[in-house]
Amino acid sequence: MANTARDTRVIATYNIKGGVGKTSAAVNLAYLAAAAGHQTLLWDLDPQAASTYLFRVRPKVKGGGRGLLRKRDSAGDHIKATDHERLELLPADFSYRHLDLALDQFKRPAARLRKVLAPLRADYDYIFLDCPPSISLVSEAVFEAADALLVPVIPATLSSRAYEQLEELARAGKVGRRNGTATLAFFSMADVSRPLHLQVMERLRGIEQLTVLGVAIPTADEVELMGEERNPVTVFAPQSAASVAYKALWAEVERRLHPDLQAAGA
């Protein structure tokens, strides 16, 4: 395929809350995208470097986050191959904890990530951004760079505060500085045998401004085991419920991002 013909989609796994399954989703979905034949990049923006660790890559970017942002077409120099065909990683670095400050040096901080990603669009069909749990200049920049925000939501305890934030997020997506930034929520670590979970899920699906995907990722040991296996679930437990769920989730996300393709395929 000619590079210029690529119709790249940037997908950020995002939630202001920590430990909700952002990294697990980013790693598994990116793997599935690549396995399906797409050139895929995952940028680990979290100084904790969880997805970098899961792909066995050293969490080190020469020159740090600042250096990476400064030179507009240098991101490619830091990319590492993962052990999986077509899947590459832009690793995290401890200096990312000051990414806000680094962004703030630019005239339009929120536009910076998009600019840094621009030259990479020629090489990838999908670019995943695994975000740290915070609301900051970094997340603003992520919103502006992404075509879709993928928001894992644990249906267990939805504090009213988090609920408001979700609504806000949904509105931001709708109004969005850039046209068509989709906010797609999905249930993570869901347990449909628990009434509370079902209740919360129902309530959230009722919010008009919020798109909640149909597929939920169940709580599963295999997802936890990723830390030991240091591989996407599908690699070491392809038949597991978690693997099946991630596959279904990816199919749904891809459909949302490429409605045209689906029409053509039908």
Added chain:
Amino acid sequence: MSARGELFTFGDAAAQVRTALPPSYGLTHATGGRIDLRDERQKLVCRIELRALPGGSQWLTLVPLRGYDRDCERIRHWLEAGGLRPAWQWKQARVPMAADEPANVAAARVLERLLEIQQANLPGVLVGEEPEYLHDLRVANRRARTVVRQMRVALDPAAAGRLSDELRWLAAQTTSTRDLEVLLETLDASAAQLAPLRLLLERRLERARAEMTAMLRSSRRTQLEQTLESLLDVAARASGAVVPPVAVLAATRIRRQHRRMVRSGAAIGPTTEAQAYHDLRKQGKELRYLLELFGTALFDTQAVSELIATLKQLQDVLGCHQDCAVHAATLRTLAPELAASPGGAEALLAAGALLAGLEAQQAAARERFQAAFSGFASPRARGLVARICD
């Protein structure tokens, strides 16, 4: 890079890789003769493509994963330290020698190595898929003949003569195949008008290769290894007379060969027959081999490599001249057959243009000859020869 690979071994490549790497590294065999290498974090950093070749050698090519070039270089370093040899050593005919050892002994050692290289390339030539084998075989063969001729006085004359004959016979079986392969390589593959010519050449090549293969499978060839070995044994037993030390003989030969070339080259003018250029080139090859096989080991290395560089400039011009002549001659013999083939008229025109191009190239080579030759015959080059030989 060699078409065979970057590193080679005659041993068990996978086992050697295993022992060459730190124990913390992981090594897994993937399909298609590939080895995956994982570092101490169990991260895949490099793949090794493995090829077993006829002749018993195994060849390795390191393929770094993106972002892991430096890791891959470290691995290459370990592998070389662990006994896997870099591809260039494959062609490395140089052997150690002492200045004062008898010339026949040193020459025999060089010849032994050259015959080994020649022998190792034979199976690959028979497979016929990569031109590199044939090229390497022919170079080793030519070098061996040079050693026999130049070191003649130190060798048993009868055995040396037969050794040369056998070597020449082997080379002769391969000449047309090689010439056609080179000509085909120089043809522009994308030019549609050349397609009929290409086809014709490919068919000729096929025929030449079939003939060559038959000869290389003949009993004369299968006995050749033994024949050469025993001849070498006898030849190296010395000529009976007092054998000079290798440094003395090599210096004499280098000086004489240089002088001979200066004389032949001076006689060449713009209208001289192509044959004279060709003869000078052959002399140049002999000088080059003397310098490479004996000069580097025995004399002022700096002076030797400078002289080789000067010589190489001359040889490039002569090589261009000669290649054009050979290709043009082949094209001319093809003309009638080409004209009769489908699309022949156009192909003939294209071949004509090609021929004109070759002639122009040859003329250009003649124009460059004086400059290249005067460098080689210059006082500075003479000074180098003196530094080497005195």
